[in-house]
Amino acid sequence: MKSIESLRREINRLIREQLDAYQSATFLGLTSPEAEQCDARRECIKKLTEELWQQRAALKNFNV
Numbered sequence: 001m002k003s004i005e006s007l008r009r010e011i012n013r014l015i016r017e018q019l020d021a022y023q024s025a026t027f028l029g030l031t032s033p034e035a036e037q038c039d040a041r042r043e044c045i046k047k048l049t050e051e052l053w054q055q056r057a058a059l060k061n062f063n064v
Contacts, residue, residue, distance in 0.1 A: 004059070007052040014045050 002010070018041050021034060030038065 002051070004052060004055050007048055007055070011045055011048050011052065014041050014048070017041060018045070 018038060021030070021038050021041075025034070
C-alpha cells in the first residue's frame with residue numbers, strides 16, 4: 001500500500017503527463033497509441049485517486 005504522499009505525487013505526475021498529451025493533441029491530434037495511453041493514464045489516475053480517498057477516510061476514522 002502506497003503512502004498518501006506517494007499517491008499524491010504519482011497522481012500529480014500522471015495529471016501533468018495527461019495535460020501535456022492533451023495540449024499536444026490540440027495542435028497535432030492523437031494517434032491511436034497516444035489515445036490508448038491517455039485512456040490508460042486516466043484509468044490509473046482514477047484508481048489512485050480512489051485509493052487516496054480510501055486511505056484518507058481510514059485515517060480520519062482512525063483519528064476519531
